[in-house]
Amino acid sequence: MRHQDVPRRRGRRPGGTDTRAALLDAARAVFSEQGYDGATVRAIAARAEVDAAMVNHWFGSKEGLFAEAVLKLPFNPADVVERLLDGDVDGLGERIVRTFIGIWDTTGGGVFTALVRSITSHELAVHALRDFLVRNVVGKVLAPVAPDDAEFRATLVASQLVGMGLVRYVARFEPLASADVDTMVAAVAPTLQRYITDTIR
């Protein structure tokens, strides 16, 4: 085996939890650029500056790494729900826009983009998007406040949120992609507010 002749290149990091965190960051970046199919273990390891064997060591496989890096959200949906429900119902549309853009702008839209870009190859990405957008966040926020028709309202809210995310972070259509949070709130919050509390049929 030639591996025994050539010293194994281990990269700069040790094999500990730093390596694991570096792989998670690198995976979010590469999955969001390339989608699930396009991303290779080799490219993710190179981005993290560690040996590709570390992916198997920490996550078992590309699949396992995707599950940890992308499908597990970097925040607790229940906390988001609690924050959204903290205030009057009339301000819900605005709080949703601020919260989502706040999260996405902070993380560079990385997890969202990785999810959208993996929808093709990965049925789990569709489930994750639905669980997060419809079931665990928007659905939970609407349940106590929507007058009726909560499920249809939740999918309408999801449609505008996912479209805003796609245009802003994935397709990057200008001028929406560079609009600041207040501009986005003024434009989009009334849409969400109407989907939540107004007559829609």
Next chain:
Amino acid sequence: MRHQDVPRRRGRRPGGTDTRAALLDAARAVFSEQGYDGATVRAIAARAEVDAAMVNHWFGSKEGLFAEAVLKLPFNPADVVERLLDGDVDGLGERIVRTFIGIWDTTGGGVFTALVRSITSHELAVHALRDFLVRNVVGKVLAPVAPDDAEFRATLVASQLVGMGLVRYVARFEPLASADVDTMVAAVAPTLQRYITDTIR
């Protein structure tokens, strides 16, 4: 070469224009299911029931087939613009929702889904989506009627349209995915109308 010993399987169709049309239909179906990266020439040829060599014969490559099947729209954007502008400004939101859902429901959302599912691997898919949604259709419709800020308004309209398309045809979140056209018009047309003609800043 073993190929010379084994009779070439040519499938059921002759190598004429029927084959070309069959390949275009099959390509839209497979690209919309698998995205650009996931779709193989072999799978498309098999769906069309023709020999894989016919792809090179008619389109040069997978790339060429994608350009013809997905990037060339199955209708003329100028006709869509003309139809949308035929009526009063207050009905524009409704006409846009009816027209888009009409086109997408008829084609099974195939071209749209193929575009969204190829955004990862194919920068051209992003350009095609922007050219169609923002520049050639929504932008052209807004130019004569939007009071100001036409470009921001166009990207807002695009965000709701692309989100509606994604939730309805790609991710298939219910109950939005199965809602009929009139239900979608009642819910979404006022959003688009506001983005086009109301104060949004």
